[in-house]
Amino acid sequence: MATSILIVNLAVLAAVLLADLGTRTITWRRVLRPVIVAAIAVAVFVGSPQTSGAGFDLELGGLAGGLLLGSVASHLLMAIRRDPRTGEQVSVAGVGYAAFWIVVIGARLVFTYGANHWYSHPLGQWLAANAVTVAALTDALILFAIGLVLARVIRFARVLRSSRGRSVVAMSRVGAGRPHRGGTR
Numbered sequence: 001m002a003t004s005i006l007i008v009n010l011a012v013l014a015a016v017l018l019a020d021l022g023t024r025t026i027t028w029r030r031v032l033r034p035v036i037v038a039a040i041a042v043a044v045f046v047g048s049p050q051t052s053g054a055g056f057d058l059e060l061g062g063l064a065g066g067l068l069l070g071s072v073a074s075h076l077l078m079a080i081r082r083d084p085r086t087g088e089q090v091s092v093a094g095v096g097y098a099a100f101w102i103v104v105i106g107a108r109l110v111f112t113y114g115a116n117h118w119y120s121h122p123l124g125q126w127l128a129a130n131a132v133t134v135a136a137l138t139d140a141l142i143l144f145a146i147g148l149v150l151a152r153v154i155r156f157a158r159v160l161r162s163s164r165g166r167s168v169v170a171m172s173r174v175g176a177g178r179p180h181r182g183g184t185r
Contacts, residue, residue, distance in 0.1 A: 005112055012145065013105040017098055020078065020152075026089045031156050038146045046139045055136030062140030066147020067154075073100050074152045080159055089163050091156070104148065108141065 019030065050056040077097040083090045115123050127134065 006109065009105050009109055013101055016101050016149070020091065020093045021098060022094075023083075023090050023092050025083070025086075026080065026091055026156050026159055028160060031153050031160065034149045034153050038149060041142065041146060045142050047135060049139055050133070050136045053132075054130045055132045055139075058132055058136055058140045059143055062142075062144040063147045066144040066149075067151050068147075069104075070148035070151025071155070073097070073148070074155050078152075080155070082163075089159050108145070111141075 019033075024030070050059055077093065077100055079092040080089060081092065082088070126132075127137065
């Protein structure tokens with residue numbers, strides 16, 4: 001396995017754990033930063049995505065699998081609540097969340113190592129039999145990782161949008177406890 005693959009995967013693991021472990025305020029910056037990183041990763045690493053056939057299906061499956069697994073993990077392993085001191089929405093992630101990411105990154109590394117050393121011939125046969133290029137398989141793995149991260153981003157964006165709506169209504173209360181809905185009174 002190339003050292004660069006190991007470094008990239010460990011950097012992703014470190015970045016996710018540093019950004020999410022413990023209690024962290026949910027901000028638009030926490031939403032936008034991974035989106036920007038994902039866009040750069042797609043631009044740099046996904047050279048020529050497939051537009052049809054089994055390679056395209058594999059790439060879409062990678063993205064969908066990442067979104068699904070990331071959504072389940074972010075809902076089951078990360079709590080979101082309002083901080084009683086500040087009133088801000090916060091995420092709370094602990095050992096289970098860390099273990100999930102360690103297992104996912106570890107599985108990616110084992111798959112990459114295995115593809116190069118343990119089962120390269122059967123994998124090559126499967127790729128050929130299904131008319132899938134190595135580039136499409138690589139793209140699917142990259143899109144899977146991006147889907148994992150974007151699932152968390154989508155959850156945070158929903159939280160921020162819903163909390164913004166509640167805070168606007170709370171701030172605009174006028175008179176007999178009714179929200180002011182615009183217009184003149």
